[in-house]
Amino acid sequence: MHAAGSEDETRSHFEAQDLMEHGGPVGGGWLGRFLRFRTGAPGAGLGAVALGKALPESLRGAPGEGQAYLGELARLWSEETGSARSTLDALGRIEELRRQNYRPANGAEYPPGGFGRGLFQIAGLIKARVGLEAATIDLGGWDSHLAQSTLIDSLMDELAAGLAAFHRDLGTATATTSVVVMTEFGRRVQENASLGTDHGRGSVMLVAGGGVAGGRVVADWPGLAFDVLAGPGDLPVFHNYRDVLAAVLSRHGAGADLGRVFPSFELHPLDL
Amino acid sequence: MEFDPSLHDDGAKEVLGERIPAGLGEGDLDRVLAIVAGHPATARHLGSKLCRRFIGVAEGDDGPEPAAVERVAEAFRSSGGEIRATLSALFETEAFRGAAGRKLKRPFRFLVSALRATGARTDGGGRIHDYLLSMGHAPFQYPTPDGYPDDETPWHGTLLWRWRFAVELAENRLPGTRIDLPGLLADFPGRLHRHLLGRRPTAAEAAGDHGPGKTLALALASPGFQRY
Secondary structure, rough: OOOEOOOOOOOHHHHHHHHHOOOOEEEOOOOHHHHHHOOOOOEEEEEEEEOOOOOOOOOOOOOOOOHHHHHHHHHOOOOOOOOHHHHHHHHHHHHHHHHOOOOOOOOOOOOOOOOOOOOHHHHHHHOOOOOOEEEEOOOOOOOOOOOOOHHHHHHHHHHHHHHHHHHHHHHHHHHHHHHEOOOOOEEOOOOOOOOOOEEEOEEEEEEEEEEOOOOOOOOOOOOOOHHHHHHHOOOOEEEEEHHHHHHHHOOOOOOOHHHHHHHOOOOOOOOO | OOOOHHHHHOOOEEEOOEEOOOOOHHHHHHHHHHHHHHOOHHHHHHHHHHHHHHHHOOOOOOOOOOOHHHHHHHHHHHHOOHHHHHHHHHHHHHHHHHEEEEEEEEOOOOOOOOHHHHHOOOEEEEEHHHHHHHHHOOOOOOOOOOOOEEEHHHHHHHHHHHHHHHHHHHOOOOOOOOOOHHHHHHOOOHHHHHHOOOOOOOHHHOOOOOHHHHHHHHHOOOOOHHHO
């Protein structure tokens, strides 16, 4: 989806990213709100996973002692609601996964580095059916004001290789797994004096999996002539990111009240 | 801060609706600070932040108790921004007294309180930093300038690392950090929980005989030690 983005005009990383991760000027993230509001029983334990650093390793005491420690913890935390129970649950499921020693399927080869590793771990969690409902993973380094090609060429390779491996590894699970790639804003069309580009408006979003009618480019492409650009020379935003996300989310939660996930916004979900 | 007159725009300016005349030079900064400090939104914002830190936000609420915030904001306003008067008003609120032992320690506070309470000698380096990164509370890593969230809910997912840190600290399995467990027990004979929690332990907290290492680990990992 070209010319997709947010209505935020500040071109400030902080505000734009905050706005998009919160899905509008309401506290708390859109993804969190979606998981909370949608109908159907909430998944136990590993409902949501965020991978910036490593997936949590399981708790290990000295051999044989780990279980006793966990047993005592369960007792101490038995009066507390919520997080202790789901932590212990998640722990149990992660132990299962470690025993299974997951390997990528279908010859999938993830690119080296944290991004590839993270996708590999998410794929493993999805296929192990531990109740994972949503995962987020960051790939940073795109803010290429300077010498853009040296910064983002390899990132694009990494993104492409990672997504391809993920798709391959998932196999049939692709049908029920939506992947959305998004960023807080695009870059200015015109190159700056440092062989880079500055902050822009419209960018691109990628949507894959989950039954999307794929293999196409959605664009009301205005061209790049100066008179069609927004403000000081940016690609305008024709598709608000919420309309893209709403289309994806409605596939994942029958009865989801999308108006509450994206408040203060008149949704026109795209047909994906 | 260094003031460079050659780079300074010495013309008249308007900030938040108030006019700063031309020609004040470095004095412009004092004026801007006075305007911002005197703005009604500032008193409310600071009041709210201070109440979040010292009183906390009850689960399910959007912010700290409004009456307390208003008391603190009023103290800030009427004292002309005096921090002592402002904090004094906060500490006198019912809400503050009622908050003792109820606020959830964010990961940084949890780690530091564990290290201090056990008299640990630490290089504060690698392994500690890894824990903070895993728990999402490493210093200066928050991506946006509003800083790490100061209500409870975002931190509920950090339990696993807290439990793990507790056992690694108690059993001296953290490279770069060392505790003297026998010394600690000798300093607080039969009073380990009271020392750690600042109060008598409940029956559940004191129950069981796990040996000194595990007793310390469980105390640090217990619900009581997660709050202050």
